[in-house]
Amino acid sequence: MSDHQAPWRRRDLLRVRGRSIAWVPPLLLLAGITLVDLNTTERFRIISWIVLVPGIAAAICGVWTTAAFAVLSLLDYATVNALWPHRYQAALPDFLLVALAGLLAALACAVRLDGERRMLHMRDIAETTRRTVLRPLPPGWAGLEHAAVYLAADTEARVGGDFYDIQPGPHGTRVLVGDVQGKGLGAVETAAALLGTFREAGYHEKDLATVADRLETRMIRHRNHTVALGRDDGDRFATAVLLGFPPGAPDVVEVVNFGHEPPLAVGPAGVRSLPPGDGLPLGMRELATGSGPPPTRTIALAPGETLLITTDGVTEARNGDGEFYDLPAQASRAATADPARLVAGIRDGVLRHSQGRLSDDTTVFAVRRAATPR
Structure with missing residues (x-):
């Protein structure tokens, strides 16, 4: 508490x-x-x-x-x-x-x-600021079953930089989950800038790689603007996972990983980790050898598999002995692929493991294709 x-x-x-x-x-x-x-x-x-x-x-x-x-x-x-x-x-x-x-x-x-x-x-x-940035998502939005929980760790009531959204469009449904480095209004502004670009590019752009490139450009522009205002945001970055659910291909998902922990696929056959992302966080492209966005991977999904994405508050949660929270093991122990139940189980597990003392803002996000798309 x-x-x-x-x-x-x-x-x-x-x-x-x-x-x-x-x-x-x-x-x-x-x-x-x-x-x-x-x-x-x-x-x-x-x-x-x-x-x-x-x-x-x-x-x-x-x-x-x-x-x-x-x-x-x-x-x-x-x-x-x-x-x-x-x-x-x-x-x-x-x-x-x-x-x-x-x-x-x-x-x-x-x-x-x-x-x-x-x-x-x-x-x-x-709370109002968080709801403005993280808009409520209708149930079954864009043919996806989803669930999310956000737990703030800051004892001074400051908002962190975790963000997520779902954007349907003519080229399929896109999902973005990420974590801006740092806390406070600067992190919130950065998250809002990235989400605004995602909602427009995710709808209009045909290729997921173009959406990823737009996010990187927006991050650099936003950072340059804050630096010009005299703020110490010149080294701010964000890790993120960008998902694409193409129309007519219910058994695949496109993934662009910006230095984030890879999603877990949770299904009837168990839990598996998606390939680790080899891209750098948003805002750090100048450190890469190439100039383009991280590669877009197309990954097959088994029927009923749910993608589970978390931020650092989950993977860095420690107990009294200093042991980290074992997310894959806990996801396996949850024995469910239902997004709502899976998110609730991980949330409760993290709070029990850390005894309610979260070291960072925590977001747990789960999504899968709905059995009967709306």
């Missing part, structure tokens, strides 16, 4: 049937301190501990509830103190301490709630 989710998870734990019970712990503490003080000797007076009550309320209750506990604590302190003989009663500075503790608790509660509201606003902005 990330830090920016913690306040809302904690608040859910303090609700029963939709009603808040956050007032119960400070009330029990108040009653406990009062009873102990009244049932012990003068050598063990703990009524001054009542300053803890508004402090506990400030951590889990609202401002008005915290203020009510501050007043209640002061009144309880005065009442219990009056029941003792005069020589054992507290002096005026003790009353001032309890009053000051209640005031500070109310102020601290107001600051806490303001911080939570800011976190919620940031989370909403991050």
Whole structure:
């Protein structure tokens, strides 16, 4: 669980049937301190501990509830103190301490709630930005069964650079899954630029190699533009897998790999890895000996096989012993080629393996041709 989710998870734990019970712990503490003080000797007076009550309320209750506990604590302190003989009663500075503790608790509660509201606003902005870049995909879109899950690892509510999309067109359906190096708005802008080019080129261009070339050109143009703005994006790159499902050829898929982990083909016969990509990531073509895009490979698919593509958050997930998540083994153990169930199984496996501590943003994407295309 990330830090920016913690306040809302904690608040859910303090609700029963939709009603808040956050007032119960400070009330029990108040009653406990009062009873102990009244049932012990003068050598063990703990009524001054009542300053803890508004402090506990400030951590889990609202401002008005915290203020009510501050007043209640002061009144309880005065009442219990009056029941003792005069020589054992507290002096005026003790009353001032309890009053000051209640005031500070109310102020601290107001600051806490303001911080939570800011976190919620940031989370909403991050979610809106992610949904703008990663548009929702209809079920059975373009004759493909698909499923995807995105898990953000950044505890500061910043969005990462994972991206995916499906684009139907007159030359078949194209799929793009990738990961931009880095995090933050710079990575999001790069992902949005690549997806915009993919949606246009994937629809209009006949050859998948041309789509790949357009993506590389767009990456270079975007990087040059950000550098001209004075930003430190001159070395940003993106790994990606570009798939093409040509019409009239249900048993093959075209693959262009830009330095990404090769997809896994999961089917009734088991799990197999597609040939590794020998292309460089997007934005690094100048390092290659040739000037063209990575080669386009045509790979045969067995009936019912699903292509599983993940980003670094899956392959680099580690457990407490530092062992990496074994994706092929876990995909085999899932024993299903259904995209939705396969993605859910990998997601749950990664979270169990890493104990919920993801080192990078994580995307799991699965796609296959639908048995009855829409």
